[in-house]
Amino acid sequence: MTFTPKPWPRKLRSQDWFGGSRRDAIYYRGWMKNQGLPHHLFDGRPVIAILNTWSELTPCNAHLRDLAERVKHGIYEAGGFPVEVPVLSVSESAMRPTAMMFRNLAAMGVEEQMRSQPIDGAVLLVGCDKTTPSLLMAAASTDLPSIVVSGGPMLNGYFAGERVGSGTHLWKFSEAVKAGNMSAGEFEMAESSMSRSPGSCNTMGTASTMASMAEALGMALSGNAAIPAVDSRRRMIAHMSGMRIVEMVKQDMKPSDIMTRDAFKNAIRTNAAIGGSTNAVIHLLAIAGRVGVDLTLDDWDAWGRDVPTIVNLMPSGKYLMEEFFYAGGLPVVIKTLGEAGLLERDALTVSGLTAWEQVTEVVNYNDDVIRPVDKALTASGGIAVVKGNLAPNGAVLKPSAATPELMVHRGRAVVFEDIDDYHARIGDEDLDIDETCVMVLKNCGPKGYPGLAEVGNMGLPPKVLRKGITDMVRISDARMSGTAYGTVVLHTAPEAAAGGPLAVVRNGDMIELDVPNRRLHLDISEAELAARLSAWTNPIETPAGGYARLFHEHVQGADTGADFDFLRGCRGAPIPKDSH
Incomplete structure (x- = not known):
């Protein structure tokens, strides 16, 4: 595109504060000069x-x-x-x-x-x-x-002769400890290698x-x-x-x-x-x-x-x-x-x-x-957007970080009502789950967590990890860290706390993921889904006040950016009225 610069010099916005010899300009410049700034810096x-x-x-x-x-x-x-x-x-x-x-x-x-x-x-x-x-x-x-x-x-991390990627190896080492392939002491030793210089x-x-x-x-x-x-x-x-x-x-x-x-x-x-x-x-x-x-x-x-x-x-x-x-x-x-x-x-x-x-x-x-x-690592990369009766407004998955064999999968849902329920049950040896199941996490979207936390890449159950399994299909209305990996369906919209279909998934339901055809389907009838949604009550309470309440009342869904409804659109930078 072509861009046509405006003529220069011209009066700038800052000159409405600093320009001229009127009382208010002297007021603004005078306060700034207590930092030792010379007069010519205010010349336009x-x-x-x-x-x-x-x-x-x-x-x-x-x-x-x-x-x-x-x-x-x-x-x-x-x-x-x-x-x-x-x-x-x-x-x-x-x-x-x-x-x-x-x-x-x-x-x-x-x-x-x-x-x-x-x-x-x-x-x-x-x-x-x-x-x-x-x-x-x-x-x-x-x-x-x-x-x-x-x-x-930041610079590369190294531990035991291996490159250590910040975040990525945190998840990898944590799973290795749960699988019994790495000791807690080794995990602690690796800590100092993860972030060895300034930077992100x-x-x-x-x-x-x-x-x-x-x-x-x-x-x-x-x-x-x-x-x-x-x-x-x-x-x-x-x-x-x-x-x-x-x-x-x-x-x-x-x-x-x-x-x-x-x-x-x-x-x-x-x-x-x-x-x-x-x-x-x-x-x-x-x-x-x-x-x-x-x-x-x-x-x-x-x-x-x-x-x-x-x-x-x-x-x-x-x-x-x-x-x-x-x-x-x-x-x-x-x-x-x-x-x-x-x-x-x-x-x-x-x-x-x-x-x-x-x-x-x-x-x-x-x-x-x-x-x-x-x-290429992946011939068709990008972010896959899947839709269906489980995600009417869409959900996302990162193909380059997923397991190819799981991109088309049908499995039995194992449901966690929120992140606390997940933490309480995931380590239970009696949990009815195996690698063919689909892990489902609810109430972790913008309103549900609150804030749309990075908990979507749920760690696998220890009894599955011990089999040598490193990935399962996971579905939630949460986010995951950009450093994480796996066949993880995220940002399911509408979120559970907004009454989306994710809210009414039950243990034992069959779920179908078909990434090539961009489909995410809860295998129940339309009538059954409608009945469940009609009977649903929201477990998430509106915060009493403060920023948390403002967030809860005005945040939009992940499918539109999770911004506040009143902040969308360019409002410009007009010159405010002088208060002096």
């Missing part, structure tokens, strides 16, 4: 907010203070005025009941900070997986010029997936997604992003110019090619809803279905983000998609170049890490 140059999700309780983002300084260098060099602004940092590793519950809160808070303060553009400094979508949602809502800078993945997950989990989505959408500079957190080139791209955002403000290049329907098509295809997280489905639906692009689960299935998974990274493959970067990173993937006719080449990016223009010269340095299309 772009004011750039570095929206920093740094927090020591968000380990993936604990190094972002240093990165913010590098962004400042770039902003100053390009003639801008940088201001570092702390924003809510949503930590996947520490927040309860689930970080997903607070993605919308972070997005809402950041949106209002952008709208209410004297800024002309923003650098979205992100890392841990919910920080990336929450800040992109805010930027989409305000439509101020914005650019993403990711914190980068080193697998293609949700953090690396969302960094890739930001780049594929065109909202980050080319190459941003994969540079390790401790690599000097991570600081360099932060500096260059600082320079670029100043030019974007001068050109008035906004998120709505970049995040078009074609951009989302590129992101969905890229997600398929990298074997990206199922969480990207929810986040991209939410971001699209904010920027005003009509995006559905059917688009996810249609655009990603015939895209091969070519990135050989855990949890789908064997390598980690370090090797991905050394092989050439996401630009190589985007070039490969372009050569295969699977890229909207003219989609605009924050660099000012198109998606295709900025990758034509990149080289693949390791074709086992980033494979040619004819040697």
Whole structure:
């Protein structure tokens, strides 16, 4: 697409606060000057907010203070005025009941900070997986010029001579302990090898997936997604992003110019090619809803279905983000998609170049890490969207992380009413379950958990693990970590707590999963299903108050992004009325 920059110089939004000699301008400038800022910084140059999700309780983002300084260098060099602004940092590793519950809160808070303060553009400094979508949602809502800078993945982990992928090996080692193949002491020894440097997950989990989505959408500079957190080139791209955002403000290049329907098509295809997280489905639906692009689960299935998974990274493959970067990173993937006719080449990016223009010269340095299309991990990757009487609004599954033999399966349901019921019964040797069964977990969706927790990849019963079985079909209205794997059907919609058919599945019901034909069927009659739904009563109580109540009353289903109903749509960033 073509983009026409607006004439420069022109009066910027921040000048309604800082410009002129009126009393209120002196008030605003005077307070800012208590930081030792010289008068010439208020002369009409772009004011750039570095929206920093740094927090020591968000380990993936604990190094972002240093990165913010590098962004400042770039902003100053390009003639801008940088201001570092702390924003809510949503930590996947520490927040309860689930970080997903607070993605919308972070997005809402950041949106209002952008709208209410004297800024002309923003650098979205992100890392841990919910920080990336929450800040992109805010930027989409305000439509101020914005650019993403990711914190980068941590270095490879190693234990007993084996690569250790953050998250992926946590699930793998935990199952090995339950199966009796690894001691508890060895599990503890492995702990320190899992996260041995600053940065986010080193697998293609949700953090690396969302960094890739930001780049594929065109909202980050080319190459941003994969540079390790401790690599000097991570600081360099932060500096260059600082320079670029100043030019974007001068050109008035906004998120709505970049995040078009074609951009989302590129992101969905890229997600398929990298074997990206199922969480990207929810986040991209939410971001699209904010920027005003009509995006559905059917688009996810249609655009990603015939895209091969070519990135050989855990949890789908064997390598980690370090090797991905050394092989050439996401630009190589985007070039490969372009050569295969699977890229909207003219989609605009924050660099000012198109998606295709900025990758034509990149080289693949390791074709086992980033494979040619004819040697793909999965010929038809993407996120599979299955529907049927058990999921009228859809559910998702990640084929590249699933067991091929289970993609068509009929089995007896073993039902867990909620996550507490699962924990109480899964280790019971008398539990009536074997590897042919279908594990069903209810009441873990947006309203049910609350917050749509990452509990969908239920660990298998110990008595099944001891047989050497490592996968079973699992169905829930929950999410799973992007670092997890297995034949896991997620985000079943409507969720159980909203009265979806999942709520009335019973032990012994037969369930049919047919991924090639995109079908998920509860094998009971329509009359029986209707009778069960009519007799159903909701076990989930409305929270008494606070954010939990706001969340419960306004969160939408996973099939539309689990955003709040009152936050969808771009509201822009008008200049607020002066209160002085």
